[in-house]
Amino acid sequence: MKAEAVKADRQAGISRRGFLGLCAAMGTGAALQLRSFKAIGKNNDKPGSWSRGEVIPSTCNMCVNRCGIQCHVVNGVLEKIDGDYHNPKTLGGTCAKGQAGIMTLYDPDRIKYPLIRAGARGEGKWRRASWEEAYEYVADNLDKIMDKYGPEGLLWSSSTDLTEIFFLKLGVFLGTPNFARHATLCLASRNVGYFGTMGGVPDSDLANAKYIIMFGANRLESFELPYNRDLISGIENGAKLVVVDPRMTVTAAKGTWVPIKPRTDMALTLALMHVLIKEDLYDKDFVDKLTVGFDALKEHVAQYSPEWAEKETDIPARTIVEMAREMAVAAPAVVVFPGRRSSWYTNDTQFRRTLPMLMALLGAFDVRGGNFVNAGKVKLGEFDWEMAPFDVAPCVDGFDEGPFPLAAHDDGGYVMRRDAIIDETGKYPVRGWMIYKQNPLAAVVDGNRTLKMMEKMDFICSIDVQPSQTAWMADIILPETTYLERLDPIWTTGGKVKFISIRQPVVKPQGEARTILDIIKGIAAAMDKRRTFDPPMSKVFDFTMEDYVDKQLAPLPIDRKTLARQGIWMPGQQKWKLGAYRRGEKDFRTPSGKIEFVSERFRRNGYDPMPVYEPPAEEAGRQRLVTGRYAWFTHSANQNNRWLNAIHPENDIWINPDVAREKGIKDGGYVMVRSRVGKVKIKAYVTPRIRPDTVFICHGFGTNSAGQTTLYGKGGADQVLMESKADVITNNQALHETWVDITKV
Amino acid sequence: MSKKLKTTQQSRRGFLKGVGAAAAAVGASATPVQAVAAITEPKKRYGMLIDTRRCVGCHACSVSCRSENNVPEGKHRSWVEYTEKGTFPNATLHFLPRLCNQCSDPQCVSVCPTNATHIRDDGIITVDADVCIGCKYCIHACPYDARFLNPETGAVDKCDFCLDRLEQGKEPACVATCFNRARIFGDLNDPDSTISRMVASNAVSVLRPGMGTLPNVFYIGLDYADEHDIRFPRQYIRVTTHRDENIRR
Numbered sequence: 001m002k003a004e005a006v007k008a009d010r011q012a013g014i015s016r017r018g019f020l021g022l023c024a025a026m027g028t029g030a031a032l033q034l035r036s037f038k039a040i041g042k043n044n045d046k047p048g049s050w051s052r053g054e055v056i057p058s059t060c061n062m063c064v065n066r067c068g069i070q071c072h073v074v075n076g077v078l079e080k081i082d083g084d085y086h087n088p089k090t091l092g093g094t095c096a097k098g099q100a101g102i103m104t105l106y107d108p109d110r111i112k113y114p115l116i117r118a119g120a121r122g123e124g125k126w127r128r129a130s131w132e133e134a135y136e137y138v139a140d141n142l143d144k145i146m147d148k149y150g151p152e153g154l155l156w157s158s159s160t161d162l163t164e165i166f167f168l169k170l171g172v173f174l175g176t177p178n179f180a181r182h183a184t185l186c187l188a189s190r191n192v193g194y195f196g197t198m199g200g201v202p203d204s205d206l207a208n209a210k211y212i213i214m215f216g217a218n219r220l221e222s223f224e225l226p227y228n229r230d231l232i233s234g235i236e237n238g239a240k241l242v243v244v245d246p247r248m249t250v251t252a253a254k255g256t257w258v259p260i261k262p263r264t265d266m267a268l269t270l271a272l273m274h275v276l277i278k279e280d281l282y283d284k285d286f287v288d289k290l291t292v293g294f295d296a297l298k299e300h301v302a303q304y305s306p307e308w309a310e311k312e313t314d315i316p317a318r319t320i321v322e323m324a325r326e327m328a329v330a331a332p333a334v335v336v337f338p339g340r341r342s343s344w345y346t347n348d349t350q351f352r353r354t355l356p357m358l359m360a361l362l363g364a365f366d367v368r369g370g371n372f373v374n375a376g377k378v379k380l381g382e383f384d385w386e387m388a389p390f391d392v393a394p395c396v397d398g399f400d401e402g403p404f405p406l407a408a409h410d411d412g413g414y415v416m417r418r419d420a421i422i423d424e425t426g427k428y429p430v431r432g433w434m435i436y437k438q439n440p441l442a443a444v445v446d447g448n449r450t451l452k453m454m455e456k457m458d459f460i461c462s463i464d465v466q467p468s469q470t471a472w473m474a475d476i477i478l479p480e481t482t483y484l485e486r487l488d489p490i491w492t493t494g495g496k497v498k499f500i501s502i503r504q505p506v507v508k509p510q511g512e513a514r515t516i517l518d519i520i521k522g523i524a525a526a527m528d529k530r531r532t533f534d535p536p537m538s539k540v541f542d543f544t545m546e547d548y549v550d551k552q553l554a555p556l557p558i559d560r561k562t563l564a565r566q567g568i569w570m571p572g573q574q575k576w577k578l579g580a581y582r583r584g585e586k587d588f589r590t591p592s593g594k595i596e597f598v599s600e601r602f603r604r605n606g607y608d609p610m611p612v613y614e615p616p617a618e619e620a621g622r623q624r625l626v627t628g629r630y631a632w633f634t635h636s637a638n639q640n641n642r643w644l645n646a647i648h649p650e651n652d653i654w655i656n657p658d659v660a661r662e663k664g665i666k667d668g669g670y671v672m673v674r675s676r677v678g679k680v681k682i683k684a685y686v687t688p689r690i691r692p693d694t695v696f697i698c699h700g701f702g703t704n705s706a707g708q709t710t711l712y713g714k715g716g717a718d719q720v721l722m723e724s725k726a727d728v729i730t731n732n733q734a735l736h737e738t739w740v741d742i743t744k745v
Numbered sequence: 746m747s748k749k750l751k752t753t754q755q756s757r758r759g760f761l762k763g764v765g766a767a768a769a770a771v772g773a774s775a776t777p778v779q780a781v782a783a784i785t786e787p788k789k790r791y792g793m794l795i796d797t798r799r800c801v802g803c804h805a806c807s808v809s810c811r812s813e814n815n816v817p818e819g820k821h822r823s824w825v826e827y828t829e830k831g832t833f834p835n836a837t838l839h840f841l842p843r844l845c846n847q848c849s850d851p852q853c854v855s856v857c858p859t860n861a862t863h864i865r866d867d868g869i870i871t872v873d874a875d876v877c878i879g880c881k882y883c884i885h886a887c888p889y890d891a892r893f894l895n896p897e898t899g900a901v902d903k904c905d906f907c908l909d910r911l912e913q914g915k916e917p918a919c920v921a922t923c924f925n926r927a928r929i930f931g932d933l934n935d936p937d938s939t940i941s942r943m944v945a946s947n948a949v950s951v952l953r954p955g956m957g958t959l960p961n962v963f964y965i966g967l968d969y970a971d972e973h974d975i976r977f978p979r980q981y982i983r984v985t986t987h988r989d990e991n992i993r994r
Contacts (some may be wrong), residue, residue: 080812082921093924099808220801224922230926232799250801251837631803643808646818647987656833657981688833688981 025434057084057567058193058204059482059491059503062097062104062612063634065224066278066491068567069098071484071506075420078102078484078507087568088497096632097479100643104482105510109466109640109709111479112511115610121454123707129476131522133638137476139526141459142174145432146531149290152393152428155421156456158182158436162488162503163516166541167436167463169385170520173533173540177392181417183411188732190342192406193352198360199589202371203495204335206230206239209369211322211330212255213242215265215355217339219633220251226495240330241634244268244382246626247654248689258323259691260625261314262736263345264481269354270613271309272324274301276361281328283363289587290581291360293610300610312615315693330360333369340561344626344736346587349406350611353599357611358596366581372481373581375494379569381554387540396426404731405605413731414444415724422452431458436516437480441469442636442700445722445733446677463519466640467707479513481505486515487545490552490563499570500556502549502563517545520737583679600666607729622739623659623695625675627718636700640708651715652685654696655742660686662740670745673697675721682716695740697721771905785967790849790868791906792933792961793920794949795842797968799927802827802840804987806919810844813907813918819954819989820893823919824902827985828968836969842927843918845870845904846952846960853892862901868933868961869908874876888956889977911938933961 036498053074060067060081068087072080081101083090104110114134119125129137129415143152156171158164171179183191183309194201206212207230219231230256235241239257246262260268276282277298287294306317313320327334336359342348365372394401400409407413420426433454441450454460455475463476471477488503499548514522524537535538549560580586587593591600603609629635632644639645653673657666665671667686670681673695680702690696725734765842802825810823811815826841851860860905862875866872872883877900884892885900895902906916920930931940943949943965950967951960972982 078919082918083924091924092921094805094809095924096804096808099805099812099922102812221803223801223803228801229925232801236799248836248838250838254801257834257836257910259834631801632808642818643811646989647804647807658833687829687983688831688836689829689838691833698832 004623025248027680032649035389039108040247042653053079056504056506057086057502058103058484058506059488059501059567060094060098061161061503062095062101062638066162066493066501066503067094067098067225068501068667069094070567073506078105078509084567086496086566087501088499088570091226091229093225093229094428095223095225096196096644096647097634097638097641100263100638100641101482101484102633103641103643104465104638105484105507107466109707110482110510110513111465111467111471111477111707112513113479114512115477115479116613117475121460122704126327126470126477128554128619131514134476134478135508135526136521138461138523139530140433140528141461141475142434142523143530145458146174149369149429149431150398153430154178154416154432154434155396155430155437156434157440159438161437162491163486164437165489166517167434169540170524170537171434172389173387173537175390175392178417179410180414180440181411182438182443183408184343184414184726184730184732186341186343186732188730189348189727190339190352190410191343191408191731193349194338194356195589196349196406196596196602197353197590198595199354200373201338202356202359202365203374204337204371205369205496206234206335207235208333209239209330209335211240211242211327211335211606212335212337213244213327214251214255214337215244215269215339215351216344217243218245218249218251218336219256219337220630221249221456222341223631236460240326246624246691246694247628249628250631258319261312261691262626262694263347264313266351266354266611266613267304267309267312268315269318269351269358270301270304270611271313271320272327273297273354273358273361274304274309275306275321275324276328276358277301277324279328281324282361283331286332286363286582287361287585288363291595291597293555293590297357297597297610304613310360310690312613323396327362327633330433332364332367334359334362334364335369335371336362336364341726343732344734345616345726346728346734346737347614348727348732348734350608353602354611356595357597358731359684360597365595366578366579370614372578373586375496375498375574375576377492377494378498378500378569379555380490380492380500380552381556383548383551385540394427396420396430398427399515399731401530404729406601406607407730413441413726414724418444418449418453419724421456422449429456431723433457433460434463435461435470435474438462439464439468439470439636441473442717442719445735446724447717447720447722448678449724461675463516464658465513469703469705472703472705472707479511480519481513481515485513487511487549489545490549495572497570498575499568500563501568502560504564515545515546519543573644612684619739622741624691624736625654625673625718625721625738625740626696626736627699627722628696629700630698633698636703639700640703640711642710645710648698649714650683651698651701652683652692653716654685654687654740656690656692656694657686657688659692659742660684663744665742665744672743672745673716673721674741674743675723677723677738680716680718680720695742761944770784771884787917787933788866788932790961791847791911792868792931792940792944792963793844793847793906793917794817794929794943794963794965796927796929796943796947797840797842797964797966799925800825800840800842801925801927802838803925805922806842807923807987809918810904811818811920815897816902817895817897820895820902822891822902824986824988826987828970829983829985830981832981839966840905841968842919843889843952843962844962845887846889846958846962847904847906849959849961850957851954852886852888852958856886858882869906871905871908872901872903874898874902877901887957888953889891 016453067090068084083092085092114129115126118127154176157180243252244258306320310317460474463478464471534620697718702717727738823844828839892903920928931938949963
């Protein structure tokens with residue numbers, strides 16, 4: 001996308017209508033027609049002046065939670081997205097992001113045909129290529145790297161989604177061991193902490209709880225239906241919501257805000273356990289039956305008194321005692337919320353371990369109003385891949401061989417892998433990077449270091465729908481279809497009930513965008529011309545998405561066409577059942593079969609068997625940087641969406657009024673934020689909703705991609721400031737371990 | 746004649762128009778025949794109740810409205826305001842979803858020189874884009890900043906409770922999309938409707954009641970404080986409207 005074209009797009013394509021007009025003028029959208037556009041206010045009194053066309057149920061993809069949607073399509077143009085009334089997640093509602101899916105589909109910035117870099121990397125000079133040329137280009141480069149460095153010279157990056165499997169399989173079949181997936185940018189430490197303690201991450205019955213405690217979780221802004229609605233209903237039903245967070249998020253605004261000093265959450269949880277045990281408020285029956293190691297825990301937490309915790313956390317000892325007592329009164333209808341993104345600090349895994357421990361002391365598990373294990377998933381048919389897995393080289397950084405024995409090795413450790421590639425400390429060089437549905441330049445701590453890794457790469461291919469920061473730095477961008485233009489594998493999920501839902505095309509693809517399966521097929525065929533595989537690659541991927549979906553649906557009493565018509569399918573009458581663990585019918589998936597206060601697995605692998613608190617380092621005069629999001633943005637994915645961007649066009653840095661006064665910073669004025677690794681100019685937002693020792697920047701702004709015309713030049717990037725640190729047990733990147741200096745510009 | 750009476754008469758006249766010219770000619774005094782007609786065919790008065798306790802300020806309503814009504818960028822039929830108050834750590838944050846209040850005594854209607862802005866029998870106030878001359882009197886008359894000049898039609902535009910959806914038996918887009926069920930829409934003249942029962946059983950308030958406009962959009966847990974509030978001269982209050990232009994409060 002050339003700068004001129006971008007400019008022209010911007011001038012011409014302000015509105016969706018304008019954009020479509022442009023499409024038609026270019027001949028790309030000859031079949032597109034606008035709905036007989038209701039002149040707003042015109043003849044409003046006449047009934048039935050127009051009607052919605054076809055209504056197609058599908059599954060949203062504006063974030064990763066996959067709500068059910070109904071798409072109103074008139075003459076091949078998507079006019080409106082509504083929530084699906086039949087979907088138990090949505091019940092007819094969607095969030096702002098779901099509504100703005102139309103604008104992602106018809107975004108003037110969308111990449112509509114394959115683009116090959118024509119200037120230097122990041123210069124923004126591209127030339128349009130045909131798909132055949134693009135496949136040959138990718139295969140050429142992959143082949144060259146595999147010749148020189150072997151298949152292990154390739155790095156394979158993608159984020160979790162329904163279609164990720166095809167991209168991953170191509171990497172597996174080519175033989176690379178080096179994957180960098182999203183887990184260590186997100187929830188790896190929570191998963192390992194919970195699995196190590198109780199063998200899984202429980203669900204939360206927010207609607208019926210009497211006391212809900214959330215540590216840093218911001219459920220009302222980074223939300224997932226139906227938990228958002230459940231939480232609000234829970235509050236309406238009289239639940240007390242306590243949010244422990246250095247910043248007053250929307251979630252904190254709806255409950256009691258406990259402004260804790262960052263990185264001291266573990267001190268609070270240990271002190272809460274201390275009070276529960278000391279005042280004899282814990283659930284003895286539950287602890288006797290379903291836990292191991294209570295005596296050791298009692299001895300361990302004796303040192304963590306509320307008075308001690310007050311010094312660490314800045315929360316008055318009296319408040320801590322009150323919290324523990326209130327919890328005990330509400331127990332067992334207490335939700336200790338597991339949280340989701342746990343990429344905060346270097347001690348995250350051990351902190352997350354304390355949450356199920358606190359839950360167990362309260363007996364708040366497997367009970368109405370507490371935490372519970374969800375209904376599981378509908379079992380789908382397996383697809384038979386024609387190629388068996390084969391032995392591959394060890395990972396470049398030796399991630400699979402020891403440093404993180406408890407982590408999931410398939411996901412890789414992003415920070416560690418990047419270090420090994422840049423510093424050449426790995427086992428071998430890595431020179432090619434395939435990226436699908438991921439924006440590592442924005443998503444990984446220390447963005448400048450990610451840029452350095454890109455310099456090491458001979459070849460970068462990005463498969464994306466928009467010129468994201470990462471795509472802008474790539475050698476070739478392959479345009480993928482959005483979720484509104486393609487059939488995806490069936491999604492199966494379960495909370496209190498389980499169901500499956502379908503994502504299907506509601507409109508024709510824009511420009512020449514192709515589905516990921518088609519793209520993988522094209523690359524596979526081009527690779528077959530250059531190398532021999534057994535069986536040939538093109539044979540491995542010789543199926544259509546319809547075949548794949550049919551295979552998935554084979555064991556179920558529903559076919560693809562029926563599912564396409566109704567959007568979701570549920571297996572008969574389902575009842576939400578509880579109590580299997582309490583009755584002893586089910587065991588926890590831990591070595592002892594119980595909730596482990598003392599983990600032998602942790603001890604065996606050289607970690608503290610019980611969480612041990614270590615005070616954080618202090619840096620006087622500087623502020624700790626925390627990050628998060630607003631309710632209408634997903635990571636760095638839709639800041640460039642015109643409708644969503646309009647709500648909050650530029651991000652700002654939250655500064656406490658006292659700090660601002662001291663530094664002479666005015667609200668709305670610009671400040672320079674410096675950390676050890678980077679600096680960013682950004683607007684100040686002076687607010688009492690944040691602690692004096694903390695500043696907050698909303699993630700996803702400060703793009704380097706001039707192709708994102710709505711977003712470019714606005715706001716500052718938080719990841720540029722963040723130091724390259726990670727959780728010690730999982731290598732989950734630690735986003736909140738950076739101290740910054742703020743000065744007035 | 747008080748404002749309220751005037752409204753009743755006006756709307757009754759509107760209703761009579763529907764019944765028939767003969768009945769209208771009888772005059773303002775209600776005959777038994779008309780009274781029977783009014784009972785058998787009760788008039789609707791559409792209204793909305795917004796429970797700000799359930800609102801999380803997610804802007805689903807604003808974007809849904811933009812999508813449904815093709816509201817031009819930079820203009821707003823529906824928006825959400827954030828009100829931030831207090832000092833650390835005793836700060837609060839409240840949300841205020843906004844839209845046209847569909848007043849029973851609307852000032853926008855009385856100033857319209859062409860009668861393009863008119864009040865329907867069901868209480869919804871609409872603008873006839875063919876008749877509107879874009880003089881902006883109504884924009885200035887509206888105490889809620891709910892109106893704007895639509896650059897695409899050249900006429901004044903505002904929320905009409907999604908008339909197109911109503912005619913197809915659907916709720917307005919903002920109500921349908923609100924997954925937290927913070928918005929309740931319905932007929933205020935029907936005592937059994939959810940909205941009537943909610944209005945009756947909760948402490949509700951309206952925006953700027955002193956303007957005498959009798960809004961039909963009600964709020965539970967309304968906080969309409971702003972930075973110019975003379976009652977709290979030293980208190981930190983900030984209102985973020987999430988609209989590009991400065992709006993009057």
